[in-house]
Amino acid sequence: MDLAGKNVVYLGGFGGIGQKCVQELLKRPIKALAIFDLTENSELLAKWKNENPNTDILYQKVDITQKSDIEVAYKATAERFGHFDVVVNGSGLMNDRLIELTIQINLLGVINSTLTALEYMDKAKGGKGGLIVNISSVAGLQPTALMAVYSAAKTGVTTFTRALANPIYYAHSGVGFITICPGFTDTGLLEDIGNKTTFTYDTPMLAMFNKVKKQKAEDCAKNLVVAIETAKNGAVLMLELGETKEVDIPDLWKPQLED
Numbered sequence: 001m002d003l004a005g006k007n008v009v010y011l012g013g014f015g016g017i018g019q020k021c022v023q024e025l026l027k028r029p030i031k032a033l034a035i036f037d038l039t040e041n042s043e044l045l046a047k048w049k050n051e052n053p054n055t056d057i058l059y060q061k062v063d064i065t066q067k068s069d070i071e072v073a074y075k076a077t078a079e080r081f082g083h084f085d086v087v088v089n090g091s092g093l094m095n096d097r098l099i100e101l102t103i104q105i106n107l108l109g110v111i112n113s114t115l116t117a118l119e120y121m122d123k124a125k126g127g128k129g130g131l132i133v134n135i136s137s138v139a140g141l142q143p144t145a146l147m148a149v150y151s152a153a154k155t156g157v158t159t160f161t162r163a164l165a166n167p168i169y170y171a172h173s174g175v176g177f178i179t180i181c182p183g184f185t186d187t188g189l190l191e192d193i194g195n196k197t198t199f200t201y202d203t204p205m206l207a208m209f210n211k212v213k214k215q216k217a218e219d220c221a222k223n224l225v226v227a228i229e230t231a232k233n234g235a236v237l238m239l240e241l242g243e244t245k246e247v248d249i250p251d252l253w254k255p256q257l258e259d
């Protein structure tokens with residue numbers, strides 16, 4: 001998608017990866033940008049507004065665990081921008097000691113945000129179509145034992161997003177879907193891992209986890225924005241150590257139809 005003149009909604013835009021993605025998006029001549037996040041970073045917001053006078057930048061306070069916050073934010077954004085073309089679901093939490101919250105933020109939140117955004121974007125409902133980008137993880141591609149709950153939530157995001165990319169839905173709504181699976185990225189999410197693992201006892205997995213190579217958030221962000229510009233509906237992209245690799249997930253089951 002050519003981002004020139006487009007309206008973008010970014011959830012988690014003040015986070016480690018989110019900030020860098022917003023900065024990368026603002027290098028393109030986008031028309032408007034809404035940042036949905038739990039708390040406002042007013043300094044950064046003011047800086048972005050000053051540096052980008054031609055882009056309408058809006059902040060909406062959203063606790064993604066609250067469906068009503070999501071609904072209010074999309075309504076306000078649609079009223080201000082007229083429509084939006086791209087949504088990035090980039091909020092997240094990695095803390096397996098908080099089971100419900102991990103599922104609420106990483107999976108339920110993404111589902112509620114996606115389905116609410118679709119109400120406005122779906123061509124069959126008077127929308128203009130567009131692209132929804134859901135940030136999963138490498139933990140959403142294969143089981144990550146140290147963080148089993150987070151891994152389950154992210155696997156849910158991958159599968160939910162792939163399911164919505166079904167060509168039958170795309171033909172109906174004109175809304176494409178891509179799944180982004182970053183590898184380890186140097187942000188606050190990875191801090192204090194030892195107190196966020198599924199189980200409290202020590203395992204060699206933790207020592208290994210602490211040695212895994214991390215990419216810079218800027219590198220992940222550059223590739224994410226290029227993915228928005230180039231990826232096809234249904235793509236699952238692993239963004240690992242500054243590279244992008246399309247993941248080909250095979251069909252493991254096909255329904256056998258009655259005669």
Ligand SMILES: NC(=O)c1ccc[n+]([C@@H]2O[C@H](COP(=O)([O-])OP(=O)(O)OC[C@H]3O[C@@H](n4cnc5c(N)ncnc54)[C@H](O)[C@@H]3O)[C@@H](O)[C@H]2O)c1
Nearest residue numbers: 012014015016017038063064091092137182184185187189
């Ligand atoms: N950092 C990594 O190694 C890594 C790897 C793979 C995937 N990811 C995913 O990338 C995304 C961004 O993560 P990050 O590394 O920038 O983490 P981060 O902790 O820096 O940012 C997380 C963002 O989510 C927001 N958030 C948290 N709880 C929220 C809530 N209840 N309501 C609304 N917003 C909320 C935060 O305010 C913040 O903006 C997440 O989905 C994360 O799971 C990160």
